[in-house]
Amino acid sequence: MLEIENVTKNFGALTAVDNVSFRLGDTTISGLIGPNGSGKTTLFHLITGFYKLDTGNISFLNRKIDGLPPHIISRKGIVRTFQQTRVLPFLSTLDNLVAAAPGQLGENILPLFFRPARVAKEEAENREKALSILETLGLTKLRSTPAGDLSYGQQKLLEIGRVLMADPKLIILDEPTAGINPTLIRHLVTILENLAEQSVKIFLIEHNMPLVTELCDKIFVMDSGSLIFSGTPAEVHNNPRVIEAYLGREKDAAEA
Numbered sequence: 001m002l003e004i005e006n007v008t009k010n011f012g013a014l015t016a017v018d019n020v021s022f023r024l025g026d027t028t029i030s031g032l033i034g035p036n037g038s039g040k041t042t043l044f045h046l047i048t049g050f051y052k053l054d055t056g057n058i059s060f061l062n063r064k065i066d067g068l069p070p071h072i073i074s075r076k077g078i079v080r081t082f083q084q085t086r087v088l089p090f091l092s093t094l095d096n097l098v099a100a101a102p103g104q105l106g107e108n109i110l111p112l113f114f115r116p117a118r119v120a121k122e123e124a125e126n127r128e129k130a131l132s133i134l135e136t137l138g139l140t141k142l143r144s145t146p147a148g149d150l151s152y153g154q155q156k157l158l159e160i161g162r163v164l165m166a167d168p169k170l171i172i173l174d175e176p177t178a179g180i181n182p183t184l185i186r187h188l189v190t191i192l193e194n195l196a197e198q199s200v201k202i203f204l205i206e207h208n209m210p211l212v213t214e215l216c217d218k219i220f221v222m223d224s225g226s227l228i229f230s231g232t233p234a235e236v237h238n239n240p241r242v243i244e245a246y247l248g249r250e251k252d253a254a255e256a
Helices: 040-047 070-075 093-100 109-114 116-137 152-164 182-197 209-215 240-255
Strands: 002-011 014-023 029-033 055-060 078-080 170-174 201-205 218-223 226-231
Touching (some): 002 040, 014 040, 014 226, 029 040, 029 209, 040 170, 040 201, 070 078, 116 152, 116 182, 152 170, 152 182, 182 209
Parallel strands (some): 029 201, 029 218
Antiparallel strands (some): 002 014, 002 055
């Protein structure tokens, strides 16, 4: 599905991503882990078009996507969330979802005058879809609440809802559980597992190792910009390079 080939990204003298190559293939849920500053989020920015790579190639469904702007990559089926939520705070929870539907006729002035019935029909369809997603997310009772009044965890769920409005083939999640309580984390796990059963592929950055082990069929590990490991959750715990680069550092930090 997604193929990364010899991808490199430099910021001046700093090499943030160093000759990284891998394939997601048909894996349902994949995880990307590594210590802070290892290049994970930079790689996600490269995949989704927010950064331009210096060397290498990125393909999705056997078509080259590197060099394309983010909105075009989104239309091809890769949609993402960010570490910090990006909801529209003054719009209601429901309207946040409706606004996220791509390619709406009502966004252009001519259809409003010459195809008003089609615009109205599309808006009604998007609203019904948004209501269905709110039910999936468990946010139906908050549909009229301004998104800015939601808890941080609820905003994280809403972000996933906005992604689902685009009917993605691959969802890229950057630390989806960061800052949310254990109850919402379990709810999020259920949502992701249900999406996977519907053939939606998921690729996530996550520091919650028990969660990564539970959710992911395959795990990739980065350190200092390089990919140092790819394999199953069982294999990652026994790999010396991973233990030194990621798990060992986490343990040292906890003991410091």
